[in-house]
Amino acid sequence: MYQQVAAEIRNRIESGLYARRLPSVVNLSQEFGTSRNTILLGLNILRDLGLIYVVRNRGYFVHLRSVVVVAPEPGMRIIARMPTADERENLGIDDDRTPVQVIERPDGTVEILPANISEIRLSE
Numbered sequence: 001m002y003q004q005v006a007a008e009i010r011n012r013i014e015s016g017l018y019a020r021r022l023p024s025v026v027n028l029s030q031e032f033g034t035s036r037n038t039i040l041l042g043l044n045i046l047r048d049l050g051l052i053y054v055v056r057n058r059g060y061f062v063h064l065r066s067v068v069v070v071a072p073e074p075g076m077r078i079i080a081r082m083p084t085a086d087e088r089e090n091l092g093i094d095d096d097r098t099p100v101q102v103i104e105r106p107d108g109t110v111e112i113l114p115a116n117i118s119e120i121r122l123s124e
Contacts, residue, residue: 005032005042013051013062014069022052022060050116068118075106078120087112 009028012018023031028039043060046052052060072078079102083093087100091114101118103111 001034002038002041003045005034005039006045008032009042010046010049010051013046018062020062022062024059068113069121070101070103070113070118071121073106077104078102079104080115083112083114 005028009018009022022028022043025036025039025043029036032039043052043054047054047060050063052062054060070078080099081102082096083091083098083100087093088096091100091112093100093114099115101113101115101120103113105111
């Protein structure tokens with residue numbers, strides 16, 4: 001159940017419904033008709049993914065950076081690698097541990113995204 005809670009809250013974040021602060025754990029548990037513990041487990045998934053963060057005695061907040069979702073298409077190539085110094089500077093990557101995803105599209109265009117704000121999502 002907590003995975004379903006996490007998925008629904010994530011959908012709300014991605015749709016812009018939750019743009020800054022999430023409702024309280026109590027409100028979410030009432031809305032989803034589940035225990036506070038189930039809500040907390042779902043929120044922990046989103047925190048581990050870097051979508052939200054917690055401020056003690058304040059609540060849960062959405063990270064302001066947006067996530068870029070990439071849907072693979074036939075002929076597309078996606079490569080994960082460490083960025084060059086120029087890419088780190090241009091993309092605003094301030095550490096040496098964050099990789100980039102290089103998306104090569106069939107039409108020859110290339111897009112380079114920091115891996116911490118991009119997601120590869122396969123269609124179901």
